[in-house]
Amino acid sequence: MTTKIAFIGFGGVGQSLAEILLERKEHLEEMYGLESSVVAVSDMMKGSIYNPEGLDTNELLKCVRESGSVETYPDSPHILKGLTSIETIQQSNADVIVEVTYTDVHTGEPAITHCKTAFENKKSVVTTNKGPVALAYQELSLLAEKHGVFFGYEGTVMSGTPALRMPELTLAGNQITEIKGILNGTTNYILTEMEKGQSYEAALLKAQELGYAEADPTSDVEGYDARYKAAILSSCIMGAPIAHTDVECEGISSITGEMVQQALKEGEKWRLLARIREENGEMKASVKPERIKDHDPLAGVSGATNAIVYECDLAGPIMLTGAGAGLKETGYSLLIDLIYYQKQKKLAKI
Ligand SMILES: NC(=O)C1=CN([C@@H]2O[C@H](COP(=O)(O)OP(=O)(O)OC[C@H]3O[C@@H](n4cnc5c(N)ncnc54)[C@H](OP(=O)(O)O)[C@@H]3O)[C@@H](O)[C@H]2O)C=CC1
Numbered sequence: 082m083t084t085k086i087a088f089i090g091f092g093g094v095g096q097s098l099a100e101i102l103l104e105r106k107e108h109l110e111e112m113y114g115l116e117s118s119v120v121a122v123s124d125m126m127k128g129s130i131y132n133p134e135g136l137d138t139n140e141l142l143k144c145v146r147e148s149g150s151v152e153t154y155p156d157s158p159h160i161l162k163g164l165t166s167i168e169t170i171q172q173s174n175a176d177v178i179v180e181v182t183y184t185d186v187h188t189g190e191p192a193i194t195h196c197k198t199a200f201e202n203k204k205s206v207v208t209t210n211k212g213p214v215a216l217a218y219q220e221l222s223l224l225a226e227k228h229g230v231f232f233g234y235e236g237t238v239m240s241g242t243p244a245l246r247m248p249e250l251t252l253a254g255n256q257i258t259e260i261k262g263i264l265n266g267t268t269n270y271i272l273t274e275m276e277k278g279q280s281y282e283a284a285l286l287k288a289q290e291l292g293y294a295e296a297d298p299t300s301d302v303e304g305y306d307a308r309y310k311a312a313i314l315s316s317c318i319m320g321a322p323i324a325h326t327d328v329e330c331e332g333i334s335s336i337t338g339e340m341v342q343q344a345l346k347e348g349e350k351w352r353l354l355a356r357i358r359e360e361n362g363e364m365k366a367s368v369k370p371e372r373i374k375d376h377d378p379l380a381g382v383s384g385a386t387n388a389i390v391y392e393c394d395l396a397g398p399i400m401l402t403g404a405g406a407g408l409k410e411t412g413y414s415l416l417i418d419l420i421y422y423q424k425q426k427k428l429a430k431i
């Protein structure tokens with residue numbers, strides 16, 4: 082049965098998933114039985130469109146890229162334009178809501194409300210928005226369970242690199258005692274560009290152009306994005322919810338070009354490191370720039386690549402490295418969730 086999809090937010094990541102679904106259509110149907118149809122898009126500035134019978138994704142992407150609005154899509158008897166995000170979630174016939182609005186690093190809204198509304202209307206959610214998972218994971222996963230729907234959020238930590246499913250599935254049975262890593266692509270890109278002599282400002286601009294940075298890049302450079310990711314890892318992987326405000330947080334805005342060059346001369350590199358560990362029965366987490374030795378595996382992680390180390394009591398330390406940001410990579414993280422949604426549907430769990 083065709084999975085009907087509604088996009089709430091249609092920026093870089095949303096458009097990238099739409100493109101992947103188009104390009105891989107046959108492969109997804111043959112390999113995973115994932116037949117999908119985009120029925121709606123609702124975006125703050127790019128407008129809103131709904132056709133219960135499905136939209137032509139090629140045409141949709143053409144409209145948004147050429148005119149900046151999905152509402153230039155040709156009219157037809159079934160098409161409805163102008164629904165708000167909440168109306169789209171409540172009134173459309175979508176099975177899955179792809180929540181890809183901006184991450185608000187203080188309140189998690191409006192994404193938390195989008196997810197709740199979807200679950201209460203028996204719709205599944207896949208999202209790369211860190212707000213709902215960092216701030217309301219317990220409540221939202223219980224709500225999804227209560228309504229028998231799926232909640233996928235793989236891309237909220239390290240985009241398309243399976244930083245959440247790998248420990249949950251492949252490292253199952255271990256007790257994970259500590260997690261540390263580089264969890265923000267933008268700041269790692271800036272620091273490594275500064276190592277090559279580039280200025281902080283020029284590197285940040287490039288990270289924005291490449292689609293790595295948050296809508297407001299303060300979230301990246303002040304560490305708030307990585308702080309959300311630390312909170313997500315603590316509740317989803319360590320099983321210990323921690324308030325994001327309890328994560329010690331310092332960004333990279335005070336790191337100067339001179340500091341970066343001085344560290345290099347002394348055989349060290351600056352990296353923005355997140356650490357989550359249990360101390361005296363209490364979960365502690367921090368995000369801060371640290372100077373690490375050149376031979377530390379984390380020092381070799383450059384550009385928008387991220388890395389994470391899980392300290393496992395049985396398997397020992399396991400390090401995973403891969404993209405931490407990027408439109409295609411993050412679009413792909415949503416595809417992983419859609420494939421898992423499809424698997425659950427097949428098992429009649431949802
Ligand atoms: N880019 C990346 O590498 C990664 C991004 N993420 C997360 O994925 C999400 C999407 O990222 P990305 O596509 O890069 O961001 P963009 O800023 O490109 O896209 C977000 C879109 O959401 C729209 N939007 C904002 N608020 C609302 C609302 N209330 N209702 C409907 N639409 C809204 C924006 O509208 P408009 O601009 O038209 O006003 C924009 O088009 C973010 O939460 C981000 O943190 C996660 C991992 C990696």
Ligand SMILES: N[C@@H](CC=O)C(=O)O
Binds near residue numbers: 265293405
């Ligand atoms: N802005 C974020 C995007 C992914 O979460 C980053 O740079 O890591």
